[in-house]
Amino acid sequence: MDQPSPIAFYFDPISPYGYLASTQIETLAARHGRQVDWRPVLLSVTVLQVMGLKPVPATPLKADYSRQDKHRMARLLGVPICELRHPDVSPIRALRAFLWLKRHDSAQAARFARAICARLWAKGEDISTAEAVLEEAALLGVDTAALGQGMESPGIKAALKEEVDHAVAQGVFGVPFFIVDGQPLWGVDRLWMLEHWLEHGSWDPAP
Amino acid sequence: MDQPSPIAFYFDPISPYGYLASTQIETLAARHGRQVDWRPVLLSVTVLQVMGLKPVPATPLKADYSRQDKHRMARLLGVPICELRHPDVSPIRALRAFLWLKRHDSAQAARFARAICARLWAKGEDISTAEAVLEEAALLGVDTAALGQGMESPGIKAALKEEVDHAVAQGVFGVPFFIVDGQPLWGVDRLWMLEHWLEHGSWDPAP
Known part of the structure; x- marks a missing residue:
């Protein structure tokens, strides 16, 4: 039988809901014999440029809702979460590092993605700087000299742009x-639908 | 023991997701011994004026997603849904009629709310005109002469404005x-969270 197709999981470390999902997706996929294909996206492109909207923290009403809501969602999922302590955080370097790692070892890249999301949302530490990115990578046993050079290469910068364009096209x-x-x-509030699809392969109600 | 507080359910007939939830909320509430307090809101005020966003059908990417998504959600919930055939639909008259009915018979008003949502999203018929509103009310045995006059009264027009202001304040x-x-x-994709709260009264994971 053919291998079932992977779940494409699009994340941007800047999103608390992305972090929450990052703590669940591998276990959920494994329960149904699926792999996870971690894919980077930039909300600064999709939300601001393509959709022409404001970021959630700058959107009246939704900002307050989301600020509270992430805590109860984290509690339901049994994971820690904190407030965003770095309002000017940029995910660009971390996502370039992720892409470089993915070219060499996709499992390592997925671990790095989870670590970066958790650094911002569970530890409350910045992820914007090269130092921060390399510190997380080092904890995973990555060759940080090679990563430090690779993540600044023109090829990787172009690759991130292509990935985001591809995400928008999807x-x-x-x-x-x-x-x-x-x-x-x-x-993240649709993990139940993802699970439903993986279990039943249709949108008919569970029998 | 005190009566448990009702579930405030905010709807605008213009939303397909609001329609979908309108088909579920009474049964869900009854399962947990709760009443439903149907409350009108206007997305034209909250989304456009207060949040400064675009309507979903005018938002790139999200428009396509939502157009497809409502069909699978309807299938999961076991209810019919159709495309919006009246892009210039206005919910104002229907919501004024709802408020007038609610002053006289809140159960009747709830039935009317469900009927108006279903008229637009299950039958595919317009709900903007006085004729449409009164036709749905007549099917429920409402005194349409009284409703026709009541829904155009200054008091009801002011009441809808107050209701929307109150919703925003909440x-x-x-x-x-x-x-x-x-x-x-x-x-509507959070009905599971509503059910969780009603069952457990906390955001701790289900034991």
Whole structure:
């Protein structure tokens, strides 16, 4: 039998909901014999440039909702979360590092992705600087000299741009965003739908 | 023992997700011994004026997602849904009629709310005109002469404005929106969270 297709999991470390999903997706996929294909996206491109909207923290009403909501979602999922302590955080370097790692070892890259999301949202530490990115990579046993050089290369910079363009072409607009068997799903609050699809392969109600 | 507080259920017939939730909320509430307090809101105020965003159908990427997504959500919930055939639809008259009915018979008003949402999203018929509103009311046995006059009264027009202001003050920004025991929840994809709260009264994972 053919290997079932992986779950494309689009993340941007800047999103608390992306972090929350990053703590769940591997276990959920494994329960259904699926792999996870971790894919970077930039909300600064999809939300601001493509959709022409404001970031959630600058959107009246939704900002307050989301600030509270992430805590109860974290509690439901049994993971820690903290407030964003670095409002000017940029995920660019971390995502370039992720892409460089993915070229060499995709499992290592997935671990790095989870670590970077957790650095911002569980530890409350900045992820913007090269030092921060390399510190997390070092904890995973990565060759940080090679990574430090690789993540600043023109090829990797171009690759991130291509990845984001590709995500937009797939209709990815928010984070977390899942695509499995051609089905797009947005939001950590839809993990139940992802699970439903993986279990039943249709949108008919559970028998 | 005190009666448990009702679930405030904010709806705007213009939202397909609001329609979908309108087909579920009474059964869900009844399972947990709760009443539903149906409350009108206007996305044209919350989304456009207060949040300064675009309507979903005018938002790149999200428009396509939502157009497809409502069909699979309807299938999961076991209810019919169709495309919006009246892009210039206005919910104002229907919501004024709802408020007038609510002053006289809140159960009748709830039935009317469900009927108006279904008229637009299951039958595919317009709900903007006085004729459409009165036709749905007549099917429920409402005194349409009294309703026709009542829904155009200055008092009811002011009441709708007050209701929307109140919703915004409560932090309501999208539809469907639920508030129960002080907990705000947005989205038909969060019915599972509403059910979790009603069952456990906390955000701890289910034991």
